[in-house]
Amino acid sequence: MGRYVLRRLLQLIPVFFGTTFLIYYLVWAVPGDPFAGKCGERPCPQSYVDFMTEKFNLDKPIIVQYGTYMKNLLQGDFGQTFGGRQISDLISDAYPNTIKLAIVALIIEAVIGLTAGVLTGLRRNGFLDNLVLVSTLFMIALPIFVLGFLLQKWLGVDLGIVKPTVSNPPSFGELLMPGFVLGSASMAYIARLARTSIAENRRSDYVRTAIAKGLPMKRVVGVHLLRNSLIPVVTYLGTDLGALMGGAIVTEGIFNINGIGRQVYRAIVTKEGATVVSIVVILVLVYLLSNLLVDLLYAALDPRIRYE
Amino acid sequence: MRVSKRAGVVALTTAVALVAAGCSGSDDSDTGKGSGDTANGAITIDGTQPEVGLIPANTTETGGGKIVDFLWTGLVQYPNDGGAPKNAVAQEIKTTDSKVYTIKIKPDTKFHDGTVVKAKNFVDAWNWAAYSPNGAQNGSFFSDIAGFADVHTEDPDGDGPKKAPEPKAKTMSGLKVVDDTTFEVTLNAPFSIFPTKLGYSAFMPLPDAFFSQTPEEFGKKPIGNGPVKFVSWQDNVEVKLTRFDDYNLDDKVKIKDVTVKMYQEDTAAYNDLVSGTLDFQQQVPVSSLAGDKWKADLGDRAIEAQIPVMQILGIPIYDKRFQNANLRKAISLSINRQEIADKIFFNTRKAATSWSSPLAPGHTDNDCTVCKFDPAAAKAALQAAGGFTGELVLYYNADASHKEWMEATAQSIKTNLGINVRAEGIPTFAVFRQTINDHKMKGIYRAGWQQDYPDVENWIGPLYVTGGSSNDGLFSNGQVDKLYKEGTAAPSVDEAHAKFADATKIIDQEVPAIPMFEVTQQSGVSDRVTGVKTTNVGEIDLSSVQLK
Numbered sequence: 001m002g003r004y005v006l007r008r009l010l011q012l013i014p015v016f017f018g019t020t021f022l023i024y025y026l027v028w029a030v031p032g033d034p035f036a037g038k039c040g041e042r043p044c045p046q047s048y049v050d051f052m053t054e055k056f057n058l059d060k061p062i063i064v065q066y067g068t069y070m071k072n073l074l075q076g077d078f079g080q081t082f083g084g085r086q087i088s089d090l091i092s093d094a095y096p097n098t099i100k101l102a103i104v105a106l107i108i109e110a111v112i113g114l115t116a117g118v119l120t121g122l123r124r125n126g127f128l129d130n131l132v133l134v135s136t137l138f139m140i141a142l143p144i145f146v147l148g149f150l151l152q153k154w155l156g157v158d159l160g161i162v163k164p165t166v167s168n169p170p171s172f173g174e175l176l177m178p179g180f181v182l183g184s185a186s187m188a189y190i191a192r193l194a195r196t197s198i199a200e201n202r203r204s205d206y207v208r209t210a211i212a213k214g215l216p217m218k219r220v221v222g223v224h225l226l227r228n229s230l231i232p233v234v235t236y237l238g239t240d241l242g243a244l245m246g247g248a249i250v251t252e253g254i255f256n257i258n259g260i261g262r263q264v265y266r267a268i269v270t271k272e273g274a275t276v277v278s279i280v281v282i283l284v285l286v287y288l289l290s291n292l293l294v295d296l297l298y299a300a301l302d303p304r305i306r307y308e
Numbered sequence: 309m310r311v312s313k314r315a316g317v318v319a320l321t322t323a324v325a326l327v328a329a330g331c332s333g334s335d336d337s338d339t340g341k342g343s344g345d346t347a348n349g350a351i352t353i354d355g356t357q358p359e360v361g362l363i364p365a366n367t368t369e370t371g372g373g374k375i376v377d378f379l380w381t382g383l384v385q386y387p388n389d390g391g392a393p394k395n396a397v398a399q400e401i402k403t404t405d406s407k408v409y410t411i412k413i414k415p416d417t418k419f420h421d422g423t424v425v426k427a428k429n430f431v432d433a434w435n436w437a438a439y440s441p442n443g444a445q446n447g448s449f450f451s452d453i454a455g456f457a458d459v460h461t462e463d464p465d466g467d468g469p470k471k472a473p474e475p476k477a478k479t480m481s482g483l484k485v486v487d488d489t490t491f492e493v494t495l496n497a498p499f500s501i502f503p504t505k506l507g508y509s510a511f512m513p514l515p516d517a518f519f520s521q522t523p524e525e526f527g528k529k530p531i532g533n534g535p536v537k538f539v540s541w542q543d544n545v546e547v548k549l550t551r552f553d554d555y556n557l558d559d560k561v562k563i564k565d566v567t568v569k570m571y572q573e574d575t576a577a578y579n580d581l582v583s584g585t586l587d588f589q590q591q592v593p594v595s596s597l598a599g600d601k602w603k604a605d606l607g608d609r610a611i612e613a614q615i616p617v618m619q620i621l622g623i624p625i626y627d628k629r630f631q632n633a634n635l636r637k638a639i640s641l642s643i644n645r646q647e648i649a650d651k652i653f654f655n656t657r658k659a660a661t662s663w664s665s666p667l668a669p670g671h672t673d674n675d676c677t678v679c680k681f682d683p684a685a686a687k688a689a690l691q692a693a694g695g696f697t698g699e700l701v702l703y704y705n706a707d708a709s710h711k712e713w714m715e716a717t718a719q720s721i722k723t724n725l726g727i728n729v730r731a732e733g734i735p736t737f738a739v740f741r742q743t744i745n746d747h748k749m750k751g752i753y754r755a756g757w758q759q760d761y762p763d764v765e766n767w768i769g770p771l772y773v774t775g776g777s778s779n780d781g782l783f784s785n786g787q788v789d790k791l792y793k794e795g796t797a798a799p800s801v802d803e804a805h806a807k808f809a810d811a812t813k814i815i816d817q818e819v820p821a822i823p824m825f826e827v828t829q830q831s832g833v834s835d836r837v838t839g840v841k842t843t844n845v846g847e848i849d850l851s852s853v854q855l856k
Binding site: 153254 | 527579777
């Protein structure tokens, strides 16, 4: 187990350098001079362009730019945005909000999705099953921004139950609506995954044995059935957590949340390679670690899985 | 010519009337009922995260520009209705030859840190901005001043590998401090409109404190001399401002606190506005304009105002196919602007009828004869030009909402001229601008122009004079250049305007670009505030705001 974790952690190193270089290269390859559209409908003064080019090493070859950036990064210096702000400040301002939103969304989708999945998996083809089937289909089909705008308009503007946008930093209460919107599609997937998994395992030998042994139904479902059926759901939740941590450009935009997705988007548009890579570095680490966590959870859920 | 002079006089009288009204207005409110609420009132307005630190000479985008405008007051100020500028920090600006200006400032205005605004604060600030190693975005605004070439050098071959040579001097020889309240500006050549330029943010004074720290540090905690002072700035969240109680010019604010809240989406701001948590949104989202939804949502809280912005179609004159003036005329005459304004913009744009914004002093109504929709004359002009072979492509940047009107324009030209026309989007504004800056456009392209300072000169010099800063199509006409030069060298503003009107007449024959629409702005306020006016560039006029 320890060796396995160590091996996985060591694998992070090449992945880290590979992804950061790829991202750096991609941003660099985005067409358009970063200062061409900076001064509106007129070209920026050459003196300004010269100044910025020199400050950010933009006239050097890509390898040199990346090398300089990496050297600084390994010394803990994330660098500056074109606007002169520390990228580390930018991340530390925005990331807590993204994490909060991701946690709220994850809890909402896990609780509602699992409840619906377990209930329908145990009682298939009933009214509830059909209701969940139809409503999850609806949620998967509905683009996230439609749901976001609709809820914002109904609850925020027309009924005035909640504020249409969040304050900063947002409280958990304020994030309920954005979290629900963000988690809606995943919620539907989880409900369906859990339902199928439960329904399948319901007919398996060990469940029949458990019932035949005379175990109470509560224990059969709660311990034997649920634990084995959770594997696909946990896999899904793990990758979803990674995705949610990567920020949500659309949801953050609708509810005016100062999160990481918006920063990445802005940086890509303005061709700020250092900003994009700095944020992505963190996202890559979060993604890899959450995947590792999921893999370790498998072993806890399923005794047949062992890591050497 | 006559029209232009009269317009100048009218503008001047309006400006004087406005000053008087401004004064009495603020007196009333001090004694009026409800002033107690207003005096301690706080409002929240929408904004976007400034891209760079808040230094006037380094801010060109609207997010930071708006806050800079609140924090600083210049030598002159522009009235809300676009009339001629009036003195603000300046006591008087004197010249005998339009080349040497003696500027006397009011002796008792203060920066937010308590220091007095002196003549040297202007001179030092301008020298800093013009000195090219400082890389200020507005550096080129000082190119009129004598000695600019010595402090501002450029990389000889565009960018890399050679560096720009070190400037010969650190200060411009044309700037001289006479005493604490007087300084003298000598220009390279006579320029009659120079005093009008002085209200633009590039010309704001900087306190001594600016020079004792790095520009980055100052930009995060700016110290200005305007009616409100800086309190705090939380990146991507908000900038807090509060009333500067020692402010002693006309445009004092009556409310106490102003929060500029950053939004990434205008729809989010709009929902806040409708539900009452936001007090002012400068431009409501496009989605709320259809069918006048915003008017239904906001009722009497809706404000519509013309802003000095025009949408223009740029023509690459450097492309051989577009060098015939008759062809350019034919294209302009064949566009049914009114129909596009009705159908696509729901009348939030006005069909252009002149070469400058009506908000610019010196403007002449209807001086664009090619802005008419006249298919017959268009066909005749096309024939005179010898027709057009091949495909005419209209380019726009696809990352903003330009597709619809550009396609409608293409269709209008196609139908009325019978030539092959289509519209094509270029993915991002950066790539679009780069192609324009490099003079590589292969067709007509969308452009927009917002005046930097209110004068008809700003609608001619940068756009249509040889070597103008935004003359992207490389139009060049000896007569226009000559008349423009005579105008800028004229001893008075009225005579200058007369020359500019003559230049416009030639421009109207040559059609170096195609004026399309005058832009109006649709703003909204909450029901807590009253009396809200917008400035000549459409920003909220903080001095007008009162709480109900």
